[in-house]
Amino acid sequence: MRFRIFLLGLFFVPLAAHAEDSTVWNFQNADALKVWNVQGISVQPTAEGFHITGQGGMIRATLLAHPIDVIELTFARSQATTIALLWHVPGAPQQALVQVPIVLSGGSQPETVTVNMGRYQKWSRNADLLGLGFPEGTDLVLQDMTMRGWSLSEKILEAWRSFWTFDEEKAYSINFLWGPLLVTNPVAREQLFSTLPPFGRSANSIFYGIIILAGLVIASLAAYRRMRLRDGARHRTCILAFLGVVASVWLVYDVRMGSEILSYAARDYRTYVSQPPGNRTLRNLENFYDVVERSMPLLTLDPHYVIIVPKGIEHLATVALSMTYPSVPLFPEEKPGPEIHAWLIFRRGDIRVDDHGQLVQGSTVLSPPGRIVTQFDQTSFLFRPIDAIVRRPMGAGTDAACGVSTIHPQ
Amino acid sequence: MTLLWLPIGLAIPTLIGWLVLTLLEGKTPVLLATERWVMGLLLGLTFTMYLTFLAHIASIIALSLAGFFAIQLVALAILGGLYFLREWRDAAYGVSPPVPPAPSPRPRLWIVLILIALLLWTAAKIILPGFILLSTPPYFDDTISNWNMRGNVFFVTKNLELRLPTQRPGDTAPNSLSSYPPTVPMAKAWLADLAGKWDIGLVNSIHLVWLLISLALVWTTIRRTASRTWSVIALWLLASLPLYLMQGTNAYADVFLSAHLLAAAVLLYHAARAETPQQRLAALRLAAFATALLPFTKNEGFLIYLPTILAVTVALLLVSVKRNILTWKHVGVAFAWFVLLILAIGAPWIGFKLAHGMPFGNAKSVSGFTIAWQPNVLVSIAINTFFEGNWLLLFPVFIALLLARSREAFRTPLAVLTFTFLIVYLGQIPLFLFTSLSTEALMQTGYARGLIHLVPIVIIIVTLLARSIVDNEDERYKKQDTRNKE
Numbered sequence: 103m104r105f106r107i108f109l110l111g112l113f114f115v116p117l118a119a120h121a122e123d124s125t126v127w128n129f130q131n132a133d134a135l136k137v138w139n140v141q142g143i144s145v146q147p148t149a150e151g152f153h154i155t156g157q158g159g160m161i162r163a164t165l166l167a168h169p170i171d172v173i174e175l176t177f178a179r180s181q182a183t184t185i186a187l188l189w190h191v192p193g194a195p196q197q198a199l200v201q202v203p204i205v206l207s208g209g210s211q212p213e214t215v216t217v218n219m220g221r222y223q224k225w226s227r228n229a230d231l232l233g234l235g236f237p238e239g240t241d242l243v244l245q246d247m248t249m250r251g252w253s254l255s256e257k258i259l260e261a262w263r264s265f266w267t268f269d270e271e272k273a274y275s276i277n278f279l280w281g282p283l284l285v286t287n288p289v290a291r292e293q294l295f296s297t298l299p300p301f302g303r304s305a306n307s308i309f310y311g312i313i314i315l316a317g318l319v320i321a322s323l324a325a326y327r328r329m330r331l332r333d334g335a336r337h338r339t340c341i342l343a344f345l346g347v348v349a350s351v352w353l354v355y356d357v358r359m360g361s362e363i364l365s366y367a368a369r370d371y372r373t374y375v376s377q378p379p380g381n382r383t384l385r386n387l388e389n390f391y392d393v394v395e396r397s398m399p400l401l402t403l404d405p406h407y408v409i410i411v412p413k414g415i416e417h418l419a420t421v422a423l424s425m426t427y428p429s430v431p432l433f434p435e436e437k438p439g440p441e442i443h444a445w446l447i448f449r450r451g452d453i454r455v456d457d458h459g460q461l462v463q464g465s466t467v468l469s470p471p472g473r474i475v476t477q478f479d480q481t482s483f484l485f486r487p488i489d490a491i492v493r494r495p496m497g498a499g500t501d502a503a504c505g506v507s508t509i510h511p512q
Numbered sequence: 513m514t515l516l517w518l519p520i521g522l523a524i525p526t527l528i529g530w531l532v533l534t535l536l537e538g539k540t541p542v543l544l545a546t547e548r549w550v551m552g553l554l555l556g557l558t559f560t561m562y563l564t565f566l567a568h569i570a571s572i573i574a575l576s577l578a579g580f581f582a583i584q585l586v587a588l589a590i591l592g593g594l595y596f597l598r599e600w601r602d603a604a605y606g607v608s609p610p611v612p613p614a615p616s617p618r619p620r621l622w623i624v625l626i627l628i629a630l631l632l633w634t635a636a637k638i639i640l641p642g643f644i645l646l647s648t649p650p651y652f653d654d655t656i657s658n659w660n661m662r663g664n665v666f667f668v669t670k671n672l673e674l675r676l677p678t679q680r681p682g683d684t685a686p687n688s689l690s691s692y693p694p695t696v697p698m699a700k701a702w703l704a705d706l707a708g709k710w711d712i713g714l715v716n717s718i719h720l721v722w723l724l725i726s727l728a729l730v731w732t733t734i735r736r737t738a739s740r741t742w743s744v745i746a747l748w749l750l751a752s753l754p755l756y757l758m759q760g761t762n763a764y765a766d767v768f769l770s771a772h773l774l775a776a777a778v779l780l781y782h783a784a785r786a787e788t789p790q791q792r793l794a795a796l797r798l799a800a801f802a803t804a805l806l807p808f809t810k811n812e813g814f815l816i817y818l819p820t821i822l823a824v825t826v827a828l829l830l831v832s833v834k835r836n837i838l839t840w841k842h843v844g845v846a847f848a849w850f851v852l853l854i855l856a857i858g859a860p861w862i863g864f865k866l867a868h869g870m871p872f873g874n875a876k877s878v879s880g881f882t883i884a885w886q887p888n889v890l891v892s893i894a895i896n897t898f899f900e901g902n903w904l905l906l907f908p909v910f911i912a913l914l915l916a917r918s919r920e921a922f923r924t925p926l927a928v929l930t931f932t933f934l935i936v937y938l939g940q941i942p943l944f945l946f947t948s949l950s951t952e953a954l955m956q957t958g959y960a961r962g963l964i965h966l967v968p969i970v971i972i973i974v975t976l977l978a979r980s981i982v983d984n985e986d987e988r989y990k991k992q993d994t995r996n997k998e
Contacts, residue, residue, distance in 0.1 A: 276762060277955075279754050280901060306899045310908065352905050355904045355905065356633075359901050359904065363754060384649070395649075409679070421656055423661070423678075427710075
């Protein structure tokens with residue numbers, strides 16, 4: 103009978119009845135412009151959306167029936183620029199607008215920017231004015247703007263899901279681990295560990311809350327039953343109960359963090375250990391290890407080889423050094439001599455082989471004539487000068503070991 | 513199959529360590545049998561590498577298979593000879609009985625099941641990341657540019673090279689000179705020499721051994737005073753600390769240093785708990801040996817942990833005299849052991865560093881700091897300690913237990929461990945708050961590493977204090993006090 107009453111009661115609980123509220127402002131019709139107060143910029147309604155040029159801004163009353171947690175801006179086309187998202191907090195002076203930068207990557211393809219508004223301390227979920235600001239030289243087409251909000255039950259569920267959302271193993275993981283972070287909408291959860299520092303409330307504060315609450319409840323119960331502090335067994339029962347709560351929270355936390363560390367291992371197994379050469383990637387260094395490993399027969403032929411890696415991650419040369427030592431990589435600035443047997447180019451779209459067979463960067467010649475012996479991907483390859491080939495022709499075995507796949511005779 | 517070289521490579525150094533510890537104990541054993549083997553493995557390997565280093569800089573051997581092996585055979589022969597000499601002598605005079613572990617009543621079935629589950633979970637957390645460590649190339653910076661690089665250079669050149677190869681051969685800046693003690697890379701070079709090749713899985717496997725040693729030392733220390741149940745709990749607690757586990761299952765040297773610091777501190781703790789002067793002096797001799805090896809682990813071993821252990825030792829000796837457990841003569845003998853061993857092991861290394869102009873800091877030199885308040889450091893420290901996933905609930909629980917059980921934490925032998933932690937921790941906070949070392953806290957690098965070194969000690973304190981609450985030792989102490997008064 104009790105169970106039936108419980109089931110009946112569920113009908114009255116608005117659990118996920120309004121899981122997500124969403125409002126779309128579509129700018130693909132001219133009427134949409136009427137509600138906007140436009141200043142400085144030129145706004146031309148088109149079939150694609152508002153064609154906005156010049157410097158200035160546009161703002162309107164929000165007039166939504168639901169609070170806002172996430173704003174999505176869709177541009178039919180845009181330029182690489184930074185615009186501003188503006189809002190007004192109810193009750194603040196009329197001119198006091200808050201703004202945050204929105205970075206557009208630009209291009210002729212539609213681009214959607216999703217902003218988790220909750221990460222801004224000054225954000226008000228019930229902002230009464232919303233707007234956009236544009237810098238000088240703006241030329242873009244704004245297609246639509248979507249405001250999304252979630253109910254309390256959905257927020258709690260999302261917080262639970264975010265608790266179990268793991269970071270990936272990164273260079274900083276050897277020094278610190280963020281631990282479980284709580285966010286309250288799916289967009290924030292998707293973006294959880296993608297920014298540094300990540301946005302989210304540390305779950306530790308919840309754990310501390312649980313422990314303090316448990317302590318208060320147990321102490322209150324003890325006081326209610328008039329247990330004296332030195333009341334032998336019953337006093338001990340209270341302390342054991344409290345320690346039990348602490349141990350349980352510790353265990354839950356251990357399961358959470360242990361699972362994260364095991365997820366690192368599982369990912370490495372999936373992407374590296376279980377993959378054949380040519381398909382291996384490791385964490386954020388992607389296929390670098392694979393490229394060096396496949397190049398080893400050539401790289402380790404002589405005491406030195408040249409390596410060119412993307413600017414800003416020259417550290418990759420040290421990684422290569424650790425794999426090929428006693429063969430030592432040199433940067434091209436070291437002016438390598440003719441004795442160099444191999445040039446490893448990794449993710450450098452600006453370096454190519456010219457018509458004379460030389461490696462060039464723009465108009466600067468880097469190497470003597472030679473040929474690409476292995477092409478790993480669009481911008482990574484292993485290059486061998488002709489002199490080196492003549493001086494020390496490679497056996498078929500070495501070529502095969504290098505995984506020679508694409509040969510470009512010059 | 514290459515991994516088989518690991519146990520082979522550790523066998524003789526372990527035996528050397530075991531012999532040194534046994535000889536230092538003399539006629540008064542103060543270690544559990546397991547403890548002696550675990551410490552033998554840890555201290556024996558470092559000691560063997562130290563002897564190899566000495567012979568190498570004296571131009572007696574190269575860092576080759578023959579060189580490593582020769583030193584180990586000579587050390588084994590000398591120590592083995594001394595051991596058999598002592599055995600023959602003690603057969604006539606007799607030795608004290610070995611130290612028994614604490615009684616361990618069988619817990620209830622549901623507790624046993626929980627403990628088994630915790631052990632299985634802990635094993636999974638070590639085995640799976642450990643497997644990845646052995647089967648993937650190095651990823652983290654210090655592994656690549658320091659520990660493995662130097663080991664590989666020693667292996668290839670058979671020489672203790674101080675400058676590492678670089679992509680910029682003209683770079684001769686002072687900071688390109690390696691300042692770290694060579695123990696870890698030499699151990700890797702020894703394993704590589706045995707295998708005849710630089711195998712990443714093999715040379716990285718030693719780091720898992722150091723993690724297991726650390727866990728085993730926590731186990732044996734608790735086992736001295738408490739049941740197996742508490743030992744399992746302590747072991748689980750240490751392995752549950754995510755950052756410790758990360759460091760332990762990667763090729764970094766901080767868990768290695770933490771094991772050495774733990775050994776030195778635990779041996780002092782044993783000395784403090786010893787009931788007779790002979791036992792206390794034997795434990796102090798062992799502590800002197802472990803302390804003397806600290807400078808040969810990492811730079812922090814010399815700069816931070818050696819002075820701390822010495823300060824705690826001096827305090828322990830003074831308390832021992834005050835309580836009439838030791839005489840001043842005993843104190844002189846114990847202190848002489850410390851001075852002798854530290855000079856014998858630490859001095860050559862420090863002299864070598866000075867002779868070659870090697871800096872004493874890791875990331876930064878330790879001289880030339882300007883003193884000024886560094887903003888945001890306290891917040892950064894608070895976040896790292898209390899609001900990230902690094903240490904679970906360790907530090908709030910630790911602070912609460914120190915407050916709740918202050919008598920036991922500060923006025924029993926456990927105080928040795930408590931003060932070791934507090935001196936180091938509180939001593940380094942001003943460095944972060946007032947010097948340019950603040951970046952180590954702001955970037956969450958040096959500060960967290962410092963805690964890595966200390967957490968095994970904290971886990972022992974936490975476990976023993978929690979146990980005293982659960983076992984209601986307050987009442988026991990009271991009864992004991994009453995009996996003493998009577």
